[in-house]
Amino acid sequence: MVAQIDLQNCLEWAQNNGAFIDPKISFKITQEAGVSAFVNENFSPRPDQALIRVPEVLLITSQQALSEFPQAVSEKNLLSSVTQLYLSKLKFGPDAVHLKSFYKPYLDVLPLNLPQPYFWCTDEVVNLHGTDVYLTMRDTLNKLAEEWRQLFQALSIEHAAQDKQFLSLFQGSGKSAVVPLEQFCAHINLHKPEASEWNSFAAYLWSHCIFNSRAFPRIILNRADTDSTNLNEGFLYPIVDFLNHKNDVPVKWVMNEDNELCFMSQSATFSAQGELFNNYGNISNEKCLLNYGFWDSSNKYDFPD
Structure with a gap:
């Protein structure tokens, strides 16, 4: 289990080096899922509103x-x-x-x-x-x-x-x-x-x-030196990778003109204390287990590859 002081140090490190985390979002440690992100109040983000921005210098590529x-x-x-x-x-x-x-x-x-x-x-x-x-x-x-x-x-x-x-x-x-x-x-x-x-x-x-x-696919960095055929090349995206995965949650990852990789939720509304999820794609339970270490008995995408 991640220590609270380590989580706080990481968030401060990111923000001290140019990352932006919307004040409506808080990161907490839960017994069930480790580090998770929650919304502090009811709000409706714009589709183009970056809830988290991480400078390229913080990525591990x-x-x-x-x-x-x-x-x-x-x-x-x-x-x-x-x-x-x-x-x-x-x-x-x-x-x-x-x-x-x-x-x-x-x-x-x-x-x-x-x-x-x-x-x-x-x-x-x-x-x-x-x-x-x-x-x-x-x-x-x-x-x-x-x-x-x-x-x-x-x-x-x-x-x-x-x-x-x-x-x-x-x-x-x-x-x-x-x-x-x-x-x-x-x-x-x-x-x-x-x-x-x-x-x-x-x-x-x-x-x-x-x-x-x-990891996230390197192709989303939109770099000229990225081979679009090598979809397996990944990179680590600090802070955004704290968000837990959930099938069907609409999200966008966009590199802006300031070389910040932005996380945008396409959900219409959030309720206070609701969890902010990421979406790595609709995946079967076999992949959930092997990649993430959990099994979802209600997973509608539980099918053999």
Whole structure:
């Protein structure tokens, strides 16, 4: 659970560096959903009214990642992976990491203990046998491990010592080989992110799950250097990523002429103490569980992909 002082420090950090948060909005910590945004009074926002504006300098994008890993400039197909690795190094790496001290108030509110089932104990994961979720988790972790190994090879980065035995699972195996999910779980539970080195698989998995639950598509930055075909390249959007997701809630994200990324609600009215939601798209329960760590029994979009 995020500490109140860390939340307050993060909000002050953002505002001190040019962010705007409408005075009608308050951020609170709830037992059910962690940090959440609430409306203080009844009001009807205009469709073009920015309730939150965040300067581009506060975003965590591939641009900052390339400042830490300049050798990745030529690895265009790895930009999303490089940005996730940069987050791992920001959170778990030494103080000398590029911009670590600047982003510290934001990093402090990113939870270490994540609810996604990738961090469940082996006994809990066994209960998923025979489900699509089990197969998706297994395939995702195998793909992620391959991506992590290729990334480290391309950037000439040494793997953490704690992963020596884990890496042996992949030695001599062809690309068609699949490591069982239980073996991933055993390794992940033995090496929690908070006790891991930044270049460990546990740290990279943590960063991957943070991006899955919080990242926004880079295309919305409307930059000339953005490849519109690479919809998987994401970035972190501090403050707005505190808003909880809800299907069907109409919202807009727009970059204005002052290089501020604006969050606009398209809802007609808000009642006092009502929650302000974001919308990452209408998603099935499988994606809700794997990306966010929750299951909505009333989800009308609960359908197989």
